[in-house]
Amino acid sequence: MGAHGRGTARRAPAVSGTTAPGEAVPGVPGGGAAAGRDRYFDVLRAVALVRVVAYHAFGWPWAGLVFPSMGIMFALAGTLMARSLRRPAAAVIRGRLRRLLPPFWCWGLFVTGAMLVHGWMPGRQAVYWVVPLGDPPGDAWAEQVWEILWYLRTYLWFVLLSPLLLRVFRCAPVPVLVLSLAPAVVLRYVWQPPDDRFGSALTDLATYLFCWLLGFAHREGVLGRLKPAAVVLPALAALAYGAWYAVAHRGEYGTYDLDDIPLAQAFWSAGFVTLLMYAKARSGTGTARPPRFRRLDRLVTVFNARAVTIYLWHELALVLAVPLIDRLWDVPAFEAHLPLDSQWFLLGVGWILIAVFVVLFGWVEDVAARRRPRLVP
Numbered sequence: 001m002g003a004h005g006r007g008t009a010r011r012a013p014a015v016s017g018t019t020a021p022g023e024a025v026p027g028v029p030g031g032g033a034a035a036g037r038d039r040y041f042d043v044l045r046a047v048a049l050v051r052v053v054a055y056h057a058f059g060w061p062w063a064g065l066v067f068p069s070m071g072i073m074f075a076l077a078g079t080l081m082a083r084s085l086r087r088p089a090a091a092v093i094r095g096r097l098r099r100l101l102p103p104f105w106c107w108g109l110f111v112t113g114a115m116l117v118h119g120w121m122p123g124r125q126a127v128y129w130v131v132p133l134g135d136p137p138g139d140a141w142a143e144q145v146w147e148i149l150w151y152l153r154t155y156l157w158f159v160l161l162s163p164l165l166l167r168v169f170r171c172a173p174v175p176v177l178v179l180s181l182a183p184a185v186v187l188r189y190v191w192q193p194p195d196d197r198f199g200s201a202l203t204d205l206a207t208y209l210f211c212w213l214l215g216f217a218h219r220e221g222v223l224g225r226l227k228p229a230a231v232v233l234p235a236l237a238a239l240a241y242g243a244w245y246a247v248a249h250r251g252e253y254g255t256y257d258l259d260d261i262p263l264a265q266a267f268w269s270a271g272f273v274t275l276l277m278y279a280k281a282r283s284g285t286g287t288a289r290p291p292r293f294r295r296l297d298r299l300v301t302v303f304n305a306r307a308v309t310i311y312l313w314h315e316l317a318l319v320l321a322v323p324l325i326d327r328l329w330d331v332p333a334f335e336a337h338l339p340l341d342s343q344w345f346l347l348g349v350g351w352i353l354i355a356v357f358v359v360l361f362g363w364v365e366d367v368a369a370r371r372r373p374r375l376v377p
Contacts, residue, residue, distance in 0.1 A: 039300070040280050041076050046303035048072045053314045053354070057347040064258035064265065065243065070151065071211040071269025075277060077155060078215020081162045089163035096159045097131075100308065102368040104132065104152065106361055107312040111146055115139040132156060134197040145315045154204040158212050169213055173222045180210045181238075184266035207262045210270045214277055223274075224281035235274040242268030305377035306362040310354060313361070317353035321346050324353075 048069035055063040084092045108129050112122070120139035122129070128136040132153045138146045158165075169176050183206035193199035217223050223231065246256040246264035258265040303310065325346060328334040339345045363373035 037304075039297075041079070042300050042304045044072055044276065045076060045307060046300045049303055049307060049310050049314075052311070053318075053350065054347065056315055057318055057350060058343055061255050061257035065246075065268065068258065068265070068269040068272050070259075071208060071265070071273045072276065073151075074155070074158070074208040074211040075215045075218075075273045077158070078162075078212035079219045080215070081159065081212075082166060082216045082219035085163060085166055093159055093163075097156075099365075099368045100152065100156070101131065103308045103312060103361070103364045105130075106364045108136075111138075111142060111316070115142050118142070128153075135200060145319060148311070148315055150200065150204060151311070153201060154208065157201065157205055158208075162212075165213065166216055169216050170220070173217060173220065174226075177210065177213050177217055177222075178234075180213045181266060181270060183209060184263050188263045203262050207266045208269065210266065211273050214270070214273055218277045218281055221281075223278050226278075228278075228282075231274060231278045235271040235278070238267045238271030238274070240271075242266070242271060302358070302377050306358050306365060308365055309358050309362045313357040314350070314354055317357060318346070318350040320353055321349040325349060 047067065051063060051067045051069045054060070055069075081092070081096075084095075112120075112126075112129055115138055116122075118139055118141050120141075122137060125134070125137045128134045132149050133156055135153060136146060136149055187193055187203055187206050193202045214223075242258070242264045245267065246258060246261050249261060249264070250256045253260050255261075256264075258268055325340055328338065328340055334340065359375050362377075363375060366373040366377075
């Protein structure tokens with residue numbers, strides 16, 4: 001955000017008045033709890049999505065320090081991409097596009113339609129509403145809703161670059177992984193990217209390159225072969241540097257929110273996600289077994305099968321929750337007994353609307369993945 005052109009995404013909508021992300025992670029569609037699925041990764045995806053929604057509802061600047069959702073999702077997507085590239089690269093890329101674009105188009109019809117009604121006139125760059133390889137143009141009135149597309153844009157570029165990245169990674173896995181943090185350093189200290197679509201895309205790719213390649217490292221078995229000291233100590237050093245940089249440059253950025261500070265985000269996410277992935281590689285947790293908490297396990301399944309839908313529609317749900325709550329103030333019983341002025345109530349209404357969107361539009365993910373459509377997975 002901020003430096004990435006995503007600053008307003010972290011602002012919490014006001015409760016009253018007008019308020020202006022199988023392989024189911026946003027941009028990595030797939031389905032429920034099929035045999036062979038890794039529940040460790042499934043739980044990480046679900047928690048990452050919950051954290052994203054809560055962050056956009058409350059705007060907590062510390063949320064990224066507690067759980068860097070985007071770095072985790074890029075690492076998981078990288079793992080799945082490395083696995084898929086056992087097949088021909090062209091077929092894998094076509095499959096990724098086929099699974100991602102229909103849910104994006106469905107959501108985009110509503111967003112662009114609302115902006116057109118509001119007076120927005122698209123130009124040549126509206127092509128990015130067809131394939132989001134760049135930031136799609138939009139009305140500032142709906143910016144809080146459409147600016148989340150930076151993740152899909154970054155994900156698509158990583159998908160396109162993955163055949164080359166995987167080939168380079170396999171030449172020297174550990175050195176390439178370590179050096180993948182260099183672009184973020186270069187963009188901070190050596191060359192300032194332009195403040196446009198190209199600059200935003202380059203910054204996001206540099207920020208999360210390590211996490212994507214870390215997914216490769218996990219899939220290729222590189223992490224599991226390393227001794228704990230060779231992983232844990234550098235990961236802790238990356239965490240320390242990321243946290244220090246965010247706090248030390250708080251005055252420059254006006255916040256310590258990692259989403260506004262690309263270099264801090266890159267190092268903190270690198271250290272945090274390394275520890276998570278290394279724990280998985282060393283312990284082998286997450287293999288299929290009977291769930292202890294069936295309802296919670298069912299919820300994790302739904303989140304993974306509808307991750308694209310949840311990611312795309314969650315900001316719209318939070319925005320629509322505001323006028324809905326405004327109407328509740330007109331009912332004396334609701335005004336007297338419901339915490340209508342609470343952001344937690346806003347979050348609750350937002351999740352109800354997200355559930356409605358999942359039922360209404362989640363089946364598009366099934367169609368895109370060539371599965372039988374279901375209202376709820």
